[in-house]
Amino acid sequence: MVEVSLMIEGQNGLNWPYWKRLAAEVDQLGFAGLFRSDHFTNPNPPDLDSLEMIVSLAYLADQTKQIHFGPLVAPISFREPTLLARQAASIDDLSGGRMILGLGAGWQEREHHNFGHELGDIKTRMARFEEGLEVVTRLLRSDEPVTFEGQFFQLRDAILLPRPQRAGGPRILIGGNGLKRTLPLTARYADIWNGIFLTPADFKAHSVRLDELLIAAGRQPGDVKRTMMHQIIFAHDDTDLAQKLNVYRLNPDFHGLSNDELVDHLAANTTAIIGTAKHVIKQIQTYAQAGVEELMLQWFDFEDVEGLRAFATSVLPHI
Numbered sequence: 001m002v003e004v005s006l007m008i009e010g011q012n013g014l015n016w017p018y019w020k021r022l023a024a025e026v027d028q029l030g031f032a033g034l035f036r037s038d039h040f041t042n043p044n045p046p047d048l049d050s051l052e053m054i055v056s057l058a059y060l061a062d063q064t065k066q067i068h069f070g071p072l073v074a075p076i077s078f079r080e081p082t083l084l085a086r087q088a089a090s091i092d093d094l095s096g097g098r099m100i101l102g103l104g105a106g107w108q109e110r111e112h113h114n115f116g117h118e119l120g121d122i123k124t125r126m127a128r129f130e131e132g133l134e135v136v137t138r139l140l141r142s143d144e145p146v147t148f149e150g151q152f153f154q155l156r157d158a159i160l161l162p163r164p165q166r167a168g169g170p171r172i173l174i175g176g177n178g179l180k181r182t183l184p185l186t187a188r189y190a191d192i193w194n195g196i197f198l199t200p201a202d203f204k205a206h207s208v209r210l211d212e213l214l215i216a217a218g219r220q221p222g223d224v225k226r227t228m229m230h231q232i233i234f235a236h237d238d239t240d241l242a243q244k245l246n247v248y249r250l251n252p253d254f255h256g257l258s259n260d261e262l263v264d265h266l267a268a269n270t271t272a273i274i275g276t277a278k279h280v281i282k283q284i285q286t287y288a289q290a291g292v293e294e295l296m297l298q299w300f301d302f303e304d305v306e307g308l309r310a311f312a313t314s315v316l317p318h319i
Contacts, residue, residue, distance in 0.1 A: 011037060013048040073194075074103055089140060102173040174194070238259065
């Protein structure tokens with residue numbers, strides 16, 4: 001068994017009407033969760049609607065009943081960690097323990113330049129990210145006042161009150177595939193690891209490495225849930241599939257391939273989980289066999305509610 005959640009790219013036109021409708025549908029259709037990106041805008045124009053992340057999650061906490069939810073991921077580069085920890089604890093309490101706090105270093109240069117936030121080079125981003133993880137986890141998990149003197153953040157006898165209703169507060173998710181920095185930070189701080197666009201074989205190899213790092217850190221492999229974000233291209237039927245594959249058939253290497261052969265090729269090369277229900281079920285099962293416990297599938301068309309319902313009824317009961 002594998003859980004399936006939806007992931008929404010919030011900077012691609014997300015507004016309140018879309019978010020309210022998606023939240024209601026996802027909560028009722030049997031998905032495990034609803035996640036969203038945390039961006040001001042996209043790397044390149046045009047700028048589109050981009051509903052503010054924290055406010056949108058507070059809405060989910062109050063208006064949904066079943067799903068877990070969170071950011072994939074909130075960048076420490078513009079989300080100040082003491083405030084973020086406080087917000088996340090409150091939202092988790094409001095939802096009855098359904099908040100997952102996804103954290104990242106930040107990467108998109110354009111939004112940082114436009115809104116006056118310092119991104120820095122990769123070394124700076126990762127150093128700031130590590131400090132942010134230290135600050136967030138200490139504030140959430142310590143019932144005693146916390147003091148921390150870092151390069152980027154400082155705490156002096158700081159304590160979050162009221163204390164989180166769930167011991168330790170919301171679960172911490174770290175996303176990324178990096179073997180040198182991301183996985184070691186995951187082993188140290190996270191409750192959930194979120195791989196990105198990996199093949200099943202690569203996911204399994206990364207997961208084995210994470211097991212080793214967890215043991216070295218004095219933890220157990222089962223202490224960290226294994227999840228992955230991937231794109232979904234779902235076709236209602238064979239006719240719809242043929243139309244969705246047309247863009248790929250512009251590549252001469254794909255001339256002469258049947259729909260099934262092209263789907264197998266695209267799936268094998270991590271383009272997406274792609275196809276009709278029979279294809280998608282098979283691909284999801286392959287990831288489950290590789291150790292994926294939850295898939296966060298990118299759903300790009302905010303208006304395709306019928307497609308969402310078709311996916312839920314034809315795929316979810318079989319995985």
